[in-house]
Amino acid sequence: MGAQSYLGLPIADTSGRPIGHLAVLDDKPLLDASQDIPIMQIFAARAGTELERLHAEEALRATLTELEMLKNRLQAENVYLQEELRHEHNFEEIVGNSPALLEMLRQIESVAATDATVLICGVIEGLHGAARILNLCRVHTSVIAGRPGKRNA
Numbered sequence: 156m157g158a159q160s161y162l163g164l165p166i167a168d169t170s171g172r173p174i175g176h177l178a179v180l181d182d183k184p185l186l187d188a189s190q191d192i193p194i195m196q197i198f199a200a201r202a203g204t205e206l207e208r209l210h211a212e213e214a215l216r217a218t219l220t221e222l223e224m225l226k227n228r229l230q231a232e233n234v235y236l237q238e239e240l241r242h243e244h245n246f247e248e249i250v251g252n253s254p255a256l257l258e259m260l261r262q263i264e265s266v267a268a269t270d271a272t273v274l275i276c277g278v279i280e281g282l283h284g285a286a287r288i289l290n291l292c293r294v295h296t297s298v299i300a301g302r303p304g305k306r307n308a
Contacts, residue, residue, distance in 0.1 A: 160185035162192070164199045168207045177202055 158180040166175035177199045185191070251257075266273050 156180065157182050159183050162188055162195060164192075164195050166199050166203045166206065168203055174203060174206055 160181045160183065161178060162185060163176055163178035165173045166177050168174050177195060179191075179195065
């Protein structure tokens, strides 16, 4: 290398923790470093800031990648749970787990597999207007789905 002189300063992050070293080598002797040291300090400070920024950017990318992975996993679990709900009850529009609702869904499933005429009567506490219509549509769709050669409406 043939170096005759050397000037080096630590590179620190914004908290003052050393993260590197900045060095200048020359093939001639260094006569007066008093003017070179302030310039080297500026370069070392700038290098420290840039290295810290790069590390933060890398951490941010890793976090975004993890977040994207978690989001995809959540979406996949959502699809899986919706499929499970559809498979379990075949009722996409009806969500709930009260004993009365589960009994009603069980009855709909048992009727759907037959050619029986269905009369819906009675009151289910908390079930009003649109929910009743939804149940009627669900019975109709389940009956059609339960017949061979038919597709869901």
